[in-house]
Amino acid sequence: MSAPIRKPSTDVQKDASMAKQKAMIDSNFDRLGNVKNSGEKVSYTFVPGNLNELIMCFDMVGNYPEINAIQNGLRKKSGGMIMEAEKWGHSEDVCTYVKTDIGMMRKGNIGPTGQPIPEPDILMLSYTGCYTFLKWFELLRHEYKCETAMLHVPYTGDGKITKSMVDYVVKQLKTEVIPKYEKISGVKFDIDRLRENLANSAKAEDDFVWVLESAKNKPSPIDAYFGGIYYIGPIFTAFRGTELAVDYYKTLRSEIEERIRKGQGPITPEGEMKNEKYRIVTEGPPNYTSMRDFWKMFYDEGAVVVASTYTKVGGTYDFGFRHDPSRPLESLAEYCMHCYTNRNLPERTRMLESYINDYEADGLLINSIKSCNSFAAGELMMMREVEKRTGKPAAFVETDLVDPRYFSAANVKNRLESYFQMIDQKRRAGA
Amino acid sequence: MATREEITDRCQALYDDLTFTAAREWKAAKDGRHVIGFMPMYVPRELIHAAGMMALGILGGGDNLEVIQGDAYYQSYICRIPRSTIELLLTDRLDFVDGMLFPSICDVIRNLSGMWKLLRPDVYSHYFDVPQNYDREVGGEFYIHELGVLKEDLKISGRKITDDDLRNSIALYNESRRLTRELYQFRADKPWLAPSSEVYLINRAGMLIPPEDHNQLIKDYIAAASEEDRPKRDNSRVVISGSFCEQPPLNLIKSIEMSGCYVVDDDYMLVNRWFTKEVPTDGDPLKALSYTFLEASVKMPSCFEPDEDNKGQFLVDSVRENNAEGVIFAATSFCDPALLERPILQDVLNDADIPHISFKYAENTGQMQPIREQAGTFADSIKLWS
Ligand code: SF4
Numbered sequence: 001m002s003a004p005i006r007k008p009s010t011d012v013q014k015d016a017s018m019a020k021q022k023a024m025i026d027s028n029f030d031r032l033g034n035v036k037n038s039g040e041k042v043s044y045t046f047v048p049g050n051l052n053e054l055i056m057c058f059d060m061v062g063n064y065p066e067i068n069a070i071q072n073g074l075r076k077k078s079g080g081m082i083m084e085a086e087k088w089g090h091s092e093d094v095c096t097y098v099k100t101d102i103g104m105m106r107k108g109n110i111g112p113t114g115q116p117i118p119e120p121d122i123l124m125l126s127y128t129g130c131y132t133f134l135k136w137f138e139l140l141r142h143e144y145k146c147e148t149a150m151l152h153v154p155y156t157g158d159g160k161i162t163k164s165m166v167d168y169v170v171k172q173l174k175t176e177v178i179p180k181y182e183k184i185s186g187v188k189f190d191i192d193r194l195r196e197n198l199a200n201s202a203k204a205e206d207d208f209v210w211v212l213e214s215a216k217n218k219p220s221p222i223d224a225y226f227g228g229i230y231y232i233g234p235i236f237t238a239f240r241g242t243e244l245a246v247d248y249y250k251t252l253r254s255e256i257e258e259r260i261r262k263g264q265g266p267i268t269p270e271g272e273m274k275n276e277k278y279r280i281v282t283e284g285p286p287n288y289t290s291m292r293d294f295w296k297m298f299y300d301e302g303a304v305v306v307a308s309t310y311t312k313v314g315g316t317y318d319f320g321f322r323h324d325p326s327r328p329l330e331s332l333a334e335y336c337m338h339c340y341t342n343r344n345l346p347e348r349t350r351m352l353e354s355y356i357n358d359y360e361a362d363g364l365l366i367n368s369i370k371s372c373n374s375f376a377a378g379e380l381m382m383m384r385e386v387e388k389r390t391g392k393p394a395a396f397v398e399t400d401l402v403d404p405r406y407f408s409a410a411n412v413k414n415r416l417e418s419y420f421q422m423i424d425q426k427r428r429a430g431a
Numbered sequence: 432m433a434t435r436e437e438i439t440d441r442c443q444a445l446y447d448d449l450t451f452t453a454a455r456e457w458k459a460a461k462d463g464r465h466v467i468g469f470m471p472m473y474v475p476r477e478l479i480h481a482a483g484m485m486a487l488g489i490l491g492g493g494d495n496l497e498v499i500q501g502d503a504y505y506q507s508y509i510c511r512i513p514r515s516t517i518e519l520l521l522t523d524r525l526d527f528v529d530g531m532l533f534p535s536i537c538d539v540i541r542n543l544s545g546m547w548k549l550l551r552p553d554v555y556s557h558y559f560d561v562p563q564n565y566d567r568e569v570g571g572e573f574y575i576h577e578l579g580v581l582k583e584d585l586k587i588s589g590r591k592i593t594d595d596d597l598r599n600s601i602a603l604y605n606e607s608r609r610l611t612r613e614l615y616q617f618r619a620d621k622p623w624l625a626p627s628s629e630v631y632l633i634n635r636a637g638m639l640i641p642p643e644d645h646n647q648l649i650k651d652y653i654a655a656a657s658e659e660d661r662p663k664r665d666n667s668r669v670v671i672s673g674s675f676c677e678q679p680p681l682n683l684i685k686s687i688e689m690s691g692c693y694v695v696d697d698d699y700m701l702v703n704r705w706f707t708k709e710v711p712t713d714g715d716p717l718k719a720l721s722y723t724f725l726e727a728s729v730k731m732p733s734c735f736e737p738d739e740d741n742k743g744q745f746l747v748d749s750v751r752e753n754n755a756e757g758v759i760f761a762a763t764s765f766c767d768p769a770l771l772e773r774p775i776l777q778d779v780l781n782d783a784d785i786p787h788i789s790f791k792y793a794e795n796t797g798q799m800q801p802i803r804e805q806a807g808t809f810a811d812s813i814k815l816w817s
């Protein structure tokens with residue numbers, strides 16, 4: 001029998017970087033809400049393969065529909081939006097991010113913070129690592145009838161990035177993306193400005209990787225999944241390439257350096273996690289509608305996530321990639337191709353295997369998302385492979401990103417408890 | 432000449448045969464022959480043919496394959512074609528295949544390409560990307576390069592592909608596409624002489640036998656079917672949309688017809704008629720394949736439509752050109768491309784005053800009654816209101 005599910009306390013503990021992160025994300029919503037006054041032009045785009053450094057060169061404000069869906073999920077608003085989209089003919093089978101977005105639009109396009117989300121002046125369809133993106137922006141274009149820039153990022157099916165792939169993306173930047181942004185914004189493209197932004201990105205990326213890798217410490221000073229979601233916010237969205245992001249990752253790094261010095265564990269919503277019992281690697285996105293409950297199931301058991309693939313959807317920086325101001329467009333192209341879901345399954349499996357080994361983890365947990373084929377199709381195979389290669393136990397839970405109908409707390413908790421027991425058994429057997 | 436029944440019986444046997452005997456026999460007939468499998472959507476079969484190989488379309492296991500091992504590889508919320516394909520692989524039904532191509536149709540097939548690499552690292556497999564940018568200098572160049580990579584890879588046949596080999600294969604597939612369109616036109620003109628279930632089987636045979644043989648088969652079928660006198664029913668004329676990948680069971684196709692619908696166009700096995708014009712047989716053949724892909728591909732959800740005004744128009748055109756009265760959206764459960772595209776297409780049809788219905792299926796759907804009732808009501812309402 002599993003223990004009853006206790007609700008997390010409503011007092012949330014935050015450190016300085018978390019507050020800073022929240023303020024940054026909110027400020028982008030403020031900016032979006034204020035375009036009527038500021039006259040800024042609005043560009044919608046996706047997290048994986050986003051071209052934030054480039055978009056900034058045109059003085060435009062970025063709207064990230066995935067982030068809206070996440071924020072609506074965290075605020076428990078997504079369920080109603082999904083139902084609204086289904087009422088308009090969207091299938092119950094498809095990506096719930098799309099439906100949250102369409103539902104929000106149908107309900108008057110009021111964003112998660114209560115401010116209006118302006119209509120797009122341009123849809124930047126960076127088709128990276130997820131097929132749904134293509135349909136998503138065709139759906140939005142159908143509604144808004146606005147300019148759409150398509151950037152086809154080839155999938156690394158054979159596990160490598162070739163020169164032809166880079167050339168293809170660079171040519172699209174030159175002939176499709178940049179001209180459309182110049183036309184919409186009225187701002188001439190300045191490659192030196194792009195270089196400056198890319199230099200900022202690289203600085204922030206160094207600190208970001210340092211933060212992720214700090215989880216190699218024992219105890220880990222961070223939770224690289226639930227906490228990691230906050231850490232990726234600025235670098236995966238409207239702030240990569242800004243001074244603000246550079247500052248944020250500096251602050252975050254010094255906070256974590258301090259925690260390592262003190263031998264402290266990660267900060268959870270209920271304070272510092274004191275007793276690290278299990279070190280887990282996760283594959284797949286989290287559930288956002290019940291994220292606090294989900295996280296609590298971990299920290300109550302002393303489980304900390306030391307590495308996650310989800311925090312690589314907007315770039316696999318820990319495998320060496322950095323934006324490079326000396327090769328601005330090529331570097332943007334390579335960035336897009338490096339994003340996690342743009343990597344083939346053998347590469348994804350290798351990443352997981354190396355996380356288990358390098359972070360001295362006890363095992364792998366897959367949170368499979370019901371409505372996300374990009375992540376989910378093939379995860380059972382990856383699980384078998386990782387188990388086989390590392391000898392560490394793996395577990396599989398099924399939830400959804402933002403559809404509350406698919407988070408069964410009792411099932412997930414049961415599964416996790418048996419999983420932690422399995423790790424205990426393995427340890428005893430190995431001792 | 433073979434009778435219509437003999438031809439369709441042959442195609443039915445090919446369809447039922449989940450060990451791909453015809454392809455195995457073709458391979459065994461001569462030393463050094465190779466077979467390359469491919470998943471639904473477009474792959475340049477011309478290149479495979481020019482390398483002396485046979486292109487074999489893998490469309491899942493249908494309703495006759497019991498999926499046991501494949502289910503352990505896929506969650507319940509993923510469509511069925513990848514799990515039945517894994518079942519075919521793990522039960523050695525594809526053990527004679529020398530390579531696999533996974534075209535860029537969706538994330539499921541994309542990830543299946545990686546699973547294949549993990550399960551059969553010793554067998555050639557390749558994710559085959561096609562451009563979503565339709566500029567000759569951009570997407571065209573990229574695609575020429577991709578074709579070049581494939582051409583190089585196909586050296587596993589032991590034969591170097593010359594430009595003339597490739598031109599001959601292009602001509603052969605031009606003929607194949609022309610004949611497939613003729614078959615579709617024949618059905619649209621006289622659907623009572625060419626029931627959809629038969630046209631489907633003929634089309635499906637094109638996935639399983641060499642193109643030379645298939646071209647003859649289409650000709651024979653049209654000749655035999657046009658000589659018959661079959662009763663003409665007062666059916667409604669419909670177009671099927673959304674069934675381009677995982678295939679419906681044959682019974683479903685029959686059920687739609689039995690419910691009072693003549694299917695006058697569909698999107699089953701689009702690869703057989705992917706190009707809407709001939710690929711030039713002069714000049715550089717890779718360029719010819721590339722530019723034709725950019726400029727004359729059929730419209731389907733896996734390909735980006737750059738022009739919003741044109742989005743979904745292909746379906747209205749199909750309805751008009753084939754004198755259809757409505758559209759049936761029949762998509763596989765959990766099929767992102769088909770299901771995400773559907774609301775746009777429905778809007779476009781509404782604007783054009785074209786009635787439509789929709790349902791979902793799986794390749795092993797057994798219960799036809801609800802579909803028959805839905806299609807029957809649709810057919811009746813079309814007659815009533817048109
Ligand atoms: S990656 Fe998954 S969740 Fe994100 S848009 Fe694609 S299908 Fe949806």
Ligand code: SF4
Binds near residue numbers: 540768
């Ligand atoms: S049926 Fe749809 S989702 Fe499934 S593999 Fe085919 S295209 Fe992809």
